[in-house]
Amino acid sequence: MKRGAMTYLAKFRRPFALAAIALACSIPLASCGKSGGEAPPLEGAEIGGPFTLVDKAGKPHTWDSFKGQWRIVYFGYTFCPDACPMDVQAMMRGFSLFEKEHTKAAEKVQPIFITIDPARDTPEIVGQWTAAFGPRLLGLTGSAAQVKQAADAFAVYYKKGEATPGGYLMDHSRIAFLMDPDGEPIAMLPVDKGPEAVAAELAKWVS
Template sequence: MNRRAMTHRFRLLSVLVACLALAACGSQDPGQTPSDRPPLEGAAIGGPFTLVDKDGNTVKWEDFKGKYRIVYFGYTFCPDACPMDMQALMKGFGQFEQTNPELAAKVQPIFITIDPERDTPEVVGQWTSAFSPRLIGLTGTREQIAAAEKAFAAYSAKGEETSGGYLMDHSRIAYLMDPDGKPLAMLPVDKGGKEVAAELRKWVK
């Protein structure tokens, strides 16, 4: 990993730690234990964006108001991390949907590319459909993507060149947001679908 990537990842970790500390310092209901409260409650994560879907239609953050949202930043040319994370995420979502179809209908999984130069609407649409028809893929201009990344404390940077094209350094976080667009938790995509499903059952009401 190059020095710039390490620096950016350290800054991202610092932001998340600060957000979690802020959430932990919030007021707590007398009958509520810390484990009952969303771990990202009160964190400054999430915010408005304007992007486009696979058909080139404009999509805004407020379009999802009233739904729980799962937000992940990645790119379709990613050789390993993004496909593995999406497989675990959508497998877990599928398990949750099987046992809780009415609750799952309230959830919208969203994939936002960090590589708009290559990830056109068509490319993003084809890639996300391979994981689930419920997964929405979004792209946009470099400026639009940067604004979305900033709102969600996501990190990305152009990485090394390979024979198959350049790679991207990026954070690997799947945020679960509530119907008002406020952060609830980070879904454990690194632990597999079963753990993702368990976390969804915990917070989606």
């Protein structure tokens, strides 16, 4: 498991850390709840919370702006050479597959990309980058303090990394969170397993 994922999992309350780790490692869980008797893997985890960020047009968005919508939330940065593009591509292709099979349910889902590199990721740059993955992906940025507030709310790890000829890199968690219409955490989407796996996980929970 990536260091970033271990960092954010360590911040969970212990009873819910086991569920998150089990999901990440594909360990079956026996439990009762949603989706045919199975409880959401991240149910009760302390993930998500207030923030204020802006989109490509400079329009403010708060966490409450998305109330009533399912949300897919990914933290990354546009200058990322490989990890972020691969993850977001799998996330959005998976969402597109889900949308084709579950059109009405998909209308209630808002995919969100939040930068962890606000020094370089201006609203315009974030908007151009997210547009490459489809019109439904909303890109958000803000001041360093605003981004930190959002990352802290999701227990996301990020840190400025090594310098390269093309500019510095960012070390960060690689997780796509699925949140319900009340803003509660449901699951981590398996972007590492490809679009089909992402679509299947969305179909499992979103209705």
